[in-house]
Amino acid sequence: MPLAEKRILLVISGGIAAYKSLDLIRRLRERGAEVRPVMTAGAQQFVTPLAVGALSSGHVYTDLFSREDEQDVGHIRLARDCDLIVVAPATADLMAKMANGLADDLASTVLLATDRPVLVAPAMNPKMWAHAATRRNVETLRNDDITFIGPNAGEMAESGEAGFGRMAEPLEIVAAVEALLDGGAKPLAGRTAVVTSGPTHEPIDPVRYIANRSSGRQGHAIAAALARLGADVTLVSGPVTIPDPKGVKVIHVEQAAEMLDAVLARLPADIAVMVAAVADWRVATLNTEKIKKQPGEGPPPLMLTENPDILKTVGHSDKRPTVVVGFAAETQDVESNGRVKLQKKGADLIVANDVSPETGIMGGTRNSVKLITAEGIEAWPDLSKEDVADRLAGWIATRLT
Template sequence: MAEERILLIVGGGIAAYKSLELVRLCRKAGLAVRPILTQAGAEFVTPLSLAALAEDKVYSELFSLTDEAEMGHIELSRSADLVVVAPATADLMAKAAAGLASDLASTTLLATDKPVLMAPAMNVRMWEHPATRRNLAQLKADGVLFVGPDEGPMACGEYGEGRMAEPPAILAAIQAALSVAGARPLAGKRAIVTAGPTAEPIDPVRVITNRSSGKQGFAIAGALAELGAQVTLVAGPVAQPTPPGVTRLDVETAREMLEACEAALPAEIAVCVAAVADWRPQTAGARKLKKGADGPPPIALVENPDILATLAKSPKRPRLVIGFAAETHDLEENARAKLAKKGCDWIVANDVSLPGVMGGDDNTVAIVSRGGVERWDRLSKGAVARKLAERIAEELS
């Protein structure tokens, strides 16, 4: 069995000396370690010490001609199963939270598609500063894992929270993160998820839309990402937070949503959850329509493109194409008809006439395929998303 691989970023701080012991413990535990040493980190530990303990080359320069020729920072950022930042200084956390790429360490954090674990280390005042708390919240929202910091005396003479966790605790967190990462059956697979309503303009002020909240689609995007998929979420106009690890594209109209989906191909998975408007005004007024003596103005409608059917018939067709059918009556009958008409693999049918479904937090669904119907009890939308993601992983395995 191949060694699990750690990419270790060593930041600048007195706690960097603990990184040497961490490397030793990781190697003893059978983990391969490839170090990145920041310029500030090199003020506390030497490249030679890290290289000797890691039994691998130490990387430090973003614009190194030799390193870029041999490895390249993009490949380096994706060469391991887990990226560990220890010590994670206030500066490194701030760069990662803001998406900056000013050196090899920050560029690696921005370019990686692997889980990231940070072990913060800084003065207690820096740890408690509002900016650091904002950065911590943002990084957690982005899916970054944390171990520590601990409370205790510091090299600066102060006492409080901010000490880097001890190497054995960091190793335990690494092993836990690798265990979760190992249970990512969709790793390496790409998924497209549509969510929310579309909004079709009547004039600059008014639109044709619907009551979809986007909650179910966003939950599915997050659940697929948790299982390792590289997810592109194409979202209509909703105010839902972006799930960690998901790339979000915001659109308004059905035509914009289709264009974004086709641009995201190729993909192995497509889950069309969005409540796309079937029709749009043939012509959108350049000015706000006014009331007149003749009553409401006539609005000629034309059919919108069918996103689900288009993806199902695409030359770049995903391996598994799933549609949603929001129905108010004849749920399974309508879902079977939609399955045949669209050419997709599954239809997830949900009865939106039930209270608390449209815009709510719960859902009752049935999975309709050519093999039959699988009915699920009422669940939270998060639980529906996790169960569906697991079924997708089983199907693709």
């Protein structure tokens, strides 16, 4: 049995999806796992400790101040005496506690005291999942090496509500558990990837420069997502104000020519994801002194020359990676421009999006993309940039298997 003798601590928090935890216990146990349940007070409003205990065939832990369970500091024993902690469902409230190090009940105390891997299966209303506070907490937890499964899209318990927020199905969670306990099986283990991110700054003089608007959030998130799937990732980043992602080698550059050199130096590679908003032009001759305004004279002419096309260079290189992904930031004709770019650049996939000012995508935390391949176009719903990154990393992993 794949999970024979594995000890799973299952934290059940308060939400309607708690009923799925009953099936999850059954699925884990039929694969040989021992399941110890911890229930929050909210969880007990949806499923009873009696039902959970009957399926787990063991004690159900509910109280941080239980005289019986805490005689030997039980919350520490629970936190350490397991192979993996699964939080399913994980409410917005519990994730907020986890992200901020709060410990005011047994579940949050166990999660703060553990040194074991943690798998979180969020479940909440779509508006709660999309809220800026939840997105900040999710980003913090990801940076703390917490693994997520879901949420999925679909109908909510509330009438007329639909979107991302449904807890992953029990068998999906079981598969994630098996992957984490199988040495953290990584579909991209042994693969190399190079990712570009952020803008480039093309100097006009020592003070001024030409640039595109880009925060680097999407590229950095993709680099981190590929690393979580086991890839050896090099991120070539233009000037950004966000921190370097964990588990990724980062090369900082300023100009497009520097970015191209850094990318080519990492080839051959299995994966190239060119996300950076590279400035298309630079000045033909760099002014070594600040250009001064002259009384009675108009602005000086700027003679521009074209920057190297990094995506096209990589897509047609004799060291071309197996999977080449480019991004197309458009303000009109998103699909048609994306198709043209796919063909001209030699890419396997173009991730196209509308970056018109009203979308808030440039510099924002969310993205709405269309995947353009030779086979067709797939539109994804509005997602956080981290969720786009996770989905794209999964697409790449599938392409390589």
